[in-house]
Amino acid sequence: MTDKHELRAAMRATRKRLAGLDPEAAARAAGHAADLPPGEVVAVYRAIGSELDAGPLALALARAGRTLCLPVVIERDAPMVFRRWSPGEPLELDEAGVPAPFPLAATVTPDLIVTPLLAFDARGGRLGQGGGYYDRTFAALPEVIRIGLAYAGQEQDNLPLESHDIRLHGVLTERGYRGAA
Structure with a gap:
């Protein structure tokens, strides 16, 4: 089994390569927004580096009448909170250095x-950056539907998971939405 640190490094390189090869992938993924599971309040994210841009998906979800929010790191070792957000609203950096809504924005539960993610598998396995922010948040909100947004080329056969790793319910890629097996 590949070490998670080595796998993360390899998958960062893969994701960066995929981002360069397919600049329209985010728009094609957004074209499948209607295939996502139901949910009135949807948490999206602001892409960093070569992460698949959630901006086109956010616009599609907003047009479909869904309420959007973004995650906010208030404390580094705690679950994230979510603040209401609409595309185009100004953002500030949170404790993790990620763009997030201002504190005046309403706190919501998605x-x-x-x-x-860096990698995913067909059984809902997810390899993140390693900070644990999403896993802590998923553990605190077990009823929330968890969907990865990624390039199809980020799929792996079988990711190594640890006890604190929480599986996804599905993944949306430029090829469409697929629930976990």
């Missing part, structure tokens, strides 16, 4: 969380 029904569905769209998460970035």
